[in-house]
Amino acid sequence: MSEPLAFMGTPGYVRDPARFDVPGLLAVLGANSGNLMFQYAATRLLAGPQRHVGRSEVPYTDPNALAGAKYVVVPAANHLRLGADWTGFSNFLERARRPLIVLGLGAQSPKLGGERETVEALKADPQVARLAAVIAERAAFVSVRGAFSQTVCAEFGIDDVEVLGCPSALLNPDPRAGRAMQTKLAALAGSPEIPLFGLTAAAPFEIQREPHKRALEKKLFEWLRARGGLYIQQSGGPEAVYAAGRSWETVPPALRGTIKSVLQPEAGDDEFWSFMARRGRFYTSAPEWMKEMAELKLMIGTRLHGNMAAIAAGTPGVVIAHDSRTGELADTMHLPAIDMEAVMAASSIGEMLPQIRFDGAAFDAWRARTAATLRARMRALGVGVSAHLERLAAGAA
Template sequence: MKTALVHFNHSSNENLTTWPDMRTSKWKPNYGDMLVCAAILREVPMEDTVRIGFGGVLSQPVDRALIRGSTYLHNNMDFEAVNKTLDSIDAPLAIVGLGAQNPTQDVGFLDQNEGAKGFVARLDERSKSISVRGQFTADLLERLGAKNIRITGCPSLFYTLKCPQVSIPARLSSRKRAIGISLHSGLMGNIYCVAPKEARRAHVDAIQYGIKECAKLSLFEQGVMTEFKVADSQLPMIERMEAAAAVIKNIAGENELTPQDLVRHMVSVRSIEEWLSLAAELDAIIGFRFHGNMVALLQGKPCFYFVYDSRITEFCQLYKLPYQDVREEWKDPVQAMMEHDWDAANAAIQACQNELKLFYQENGFSIATSDPANKKEKQSDCGAGI
């Protein structure tokens, strides 16, 4: 059975899900996308695949198509390109982990977008069900005419093929704690952020907290070039310090932070496996990145989100995770994690894994029970892919 992998933009090297050097590659990887792609390919074994990107036309027959879900539902999406690709695939469609992107949870924000309505109509007609990231996306899809919806969360949370069970490490309550902070210092006033000034400023509070309250602090960059330069040990120290100063200026932290603070603690990863390995050494991860905090959950560690858009808010509400709006007064994230009901979070995560399995099954995909063997995949001849 041949499967079209639609909008999969991962790369790999020697059985690892890796990405190129941000400094030298024209292709700038999205670390979260890498995790999503890798997770899906581990969860559903597929013998024969061909990759195609949005905007391409599939020129060979396939038996089915699996679309890597992301936050496609927004007004900046090129739905003409998306629908062109879907119309070229003469086979059933299945999209896993579809999400909506808006500064606020306004369920009517796509009411006038005919391309979005066409996209949803195609999915609803040609899929047994549609997998979505949360209730906000489900409500939006229903408003746009979809009927068969399963709320599964993001498939990346089940990368290990097991259901994460989060517990509080004993060290978290002590000053010996090791904390990670997922950074997103480039937030601007657009569809990705309702309060950019507050979101950037919250980085200062989080970093100061990590320096003062933790024995070990890791600041995880996730694809913002200035942050990457701070972590890049191949660069001369003067360039790293200049990049650190630029990050600090952007988050209005000149009076509280020094470039040395960032250089000392900034971390960069080049593969999913390295990312998870570093997360395993920490007691928790707090911060601003959807997948940057998720790697803690994948290791059974708690996390705390600073939210600033519909996407991350929806995620936290679905999985019953602790969070605060960046516009709210600062609260101690460790205390919030210590007091949180993780049994409720674990139950919510388990419910989503159950829904994800049902989604795969009803759309005709077998589910892996152990790490799948590595399969070779062919590149579409229509110019798609990475």
């Protein structure tokens, strides 16, 4: 039997989520359910025995957590960011004394532009500097999500990186997924029918003091309410999860009022919370998330992984870029995208649809190249890859 790979985090779903209260569940998810998509992709792309180490799986404190493991796989997501406490995580990676396979490492700037200032701030953050030093010392392979993250990595001495976007872009098994989505988008733009869509929602307490983001979210929510689509929350703390998870009554009245004021202040309480109870979602399983996305015609919003869940299911997921993270990923991965200004200028979702930028063939070609690069690098390390990844990589031949 081949040596197992030790994956940090969940296998893409939380086993028996009812055993956790909401704060505990958010701790399992790294405060953001979007991590499920990232983690699920890692398990689907690499082959061989897998062991998952984290709050809901093999405990970090288990002395046998890494027994026999050849590599520690780190789905890194948005790890190079200001204000995070990586003490326990860095301690574990240091003690592991195993080479690391780091996937999708990303650096975040608070907004588009200002990148030099963000680089300097990241370098001055002791938590980021320590985690980056561990990666620089231990990593056998690092993929990053885009050019900005590559620049930040170079500042920390992490030079041998591959720019491969987010692994979740490789979840859809169809090598022609981009062409299929482009056909769907063209049909939506040419139809008088309002499509059944989902909003991959911003965290309401994070945008309440940002007028431009708040205005954007309010407009998208109005369109959503008119069509009866799905409101999908990924993060924002327990109250945001309760609001989207059909337990809005548990939210204190003052915070409940803040959520409604961000999304639809003019609505009555009964109609607003009735909608959220019926159409709000907070997922604890990537496969279940993807399954429900297949029932929609479109996904749109500022949250990357909510859109990736839709793309994985073959539903166009349209990214509204609002900071360096989403902008970098949309450009790197050739994702369906639209400018915030175009959304705000549209009087209806139908008027917005023709403004979406997407080249399905470019998306497919990028995925094939990415899969082929990942396959080659894993083979060089003696790590098996899945038949799923092999099929995608074959398109690059």
